[in-house]
Amino acid sequence: MTQALLKENPECRNLYDSIVKGNIEEASLYAKNLVNEYPPLDIIQECMSPAMKYVGDLFERLEIFLPEVLASADAFEAAMKYIGPKLEAQKIATPTKGKVVIGTIQGDIHDLGKNIVALMLKAHGFEVYDLGRDVPVYKFVEKAEEVNADIIAVSALLSTSLPFIKDLVRLLDEKGLRSKRLLMVGGGAVTREWATAIGADGYGENAAEAVKVAIELMQRSKVKGE
């Protein structure tokens, strides 16, 4: 957080704290108050995103747990309900590190690991579309097209789900979308070698690595885009 904003208005610190605590009511209240006085982008970048980053770090060290991260993400979303319309009115795009469509692949009902990755990506500033578990291959593609996702992130705990990830790669190829969408894979059944073999752009051994890789992929794709 920049010192200036903090010094000028303690409500920025309050908003930060309410997101860390996962307090929806307070986060809404402070966002509502701040948005009439400060540029919406500044509020996100200086009060809200650092709070989610801090929450992610606490989880990484097991000082807080998944439900608390979930609550913080909800508080962030609640604040965004007031900030989002202002951004729209000013024709400013919501700041994001990238758009990610995420889900556990068809045939796999194990979604806890995926939930952790989705929340950690949110905590680090990604716009995340979580499709849930046992997601049919075509739905990843459909959603990615709909929201113009940068990354499709797929998780599989079971080895019997892995063939469905290969189907996804094939479908992306057939539709000519491989160059448009980055593919990340992870989960208990996925190894680094397998990820490379199917041509995935990134692999995360755990949530922390998934975030790191997603950030790197976005930086690389931006450089490529320039």
Place this chain on the structure above:
Amino acid sequence: MLSFVDIIKRAEEGVKVSEREFDIKWVYNNVKELIKEYDLKYNPEELIPLSEDFIDDVFEAGLNLALKTGIYVVEYGSVIKFSEEEIKEGIKTAPARIMVGEGADSRELYARKTEDQRPPFIMGGQAGAPLPDDLHFIMALSYMQEPIIDGINHGGVAVVNGLEVRTRSPLEALAAIKELINLREAARIAGRPGIHLLAAESGVTAIGDLAAINHEYGLRKTDAHLVPVLNEMKTDWDRLIKAIVFKVRGGINCALVDPVIGGYFGGPVGVAVGFVASFLLSRIVYHADYYIIHPIHHKWVSTSVPEGMWVLATVGQAVSKHTNFILFGDVWTSNGAGSQEIFWEITANTIVNTVTGSHPLGVSATNGKYPHASGLETRFMGEVAHVATRLNRKNANEIALIFTKKYHPYKTQNPDIGKPIYDLYDVKTMTPRDWWLEKYKLAIKEVAEYGLKIV
């Protein structure tokens, strides 16, 4: 005890809640309240809690969690609840000993207690690993030929005739049948045709499981299969079908509970409480006969990390003290067979399990990710478990801490994933290669320095 029909009826009539609400309000909030009420704390300085009061409180909190929360059935979107009498009836009727396996290969599987000096039951294999057909068979041979191994829990067949197995496909049934044929054949070659199998891992849905039930070349009544409690405190139709059909046909249900440390139960303390509740519920819902303690670290997965072993030690003591449940503690390592580090992980993890009321189950090297496992490191697990029966909790804690410091955190973060069985063994003669045997001998010397003399 409640019949399976009673269970289904309760699911049909249970309170409807969303999964998200169940995760947060029913599971996490209740766990948090109970931790506060009983003032339960995790002590990172110890692997094995020694306070009897603490162990009693963890059990009581777990019992209360089972009562307050119940179990969620995904397809119904409802919660099944039980009364205290029903849960206690489950405890009272749980088998404290069962005969598993057949003929000369049958063994008595019994409920261990803390600091139990009786020889533990050694369940060997790379549990949970997805393997190609040929590798599955050869690895199975390497476990079957180890006399110290009493029962086998060894991965699933993930590729049949070059075709990858898909969930819910016909191949899932074929893979489970093939898995059992491999295990039975390997058992016969090793001269142990009646050895107990905890198997049918190739099929995750009920399809594979049901296909594998067959006395000649499949799951027998003296064998067991896994019926997991889904994360956290949930079940679904597939799990219920598996539990019901095999039980009705006279088989043995093994409840696998594998919560994530950092997930909906919270940290190590919440996970320990959640384990107790999940075991009590699985006794009623699945009519479980034995149980596996498998804490998953949110980052490192392996059970050999300090938080994982603390949970194993806490749950093992709490459940073995207050019930006659037969418990297995998993041994999942970050390092693979062929490394020296794997022996350090096995040593710490096995000592903790054996001294705190569990039988050891493993070694699932590389957390089952790579097929880098063999009978030799599982022989070592069995040997450590047998000598660890001479330890009390205090000594066990000291030795386990020393070994843990050898691999954690550096070799947990940067594991040596080891090698496949073709590099570890001469598979024509099914003997470990000299270099691999030398590492095993060095490991034996290392544990002997701490009074654990393997003869």
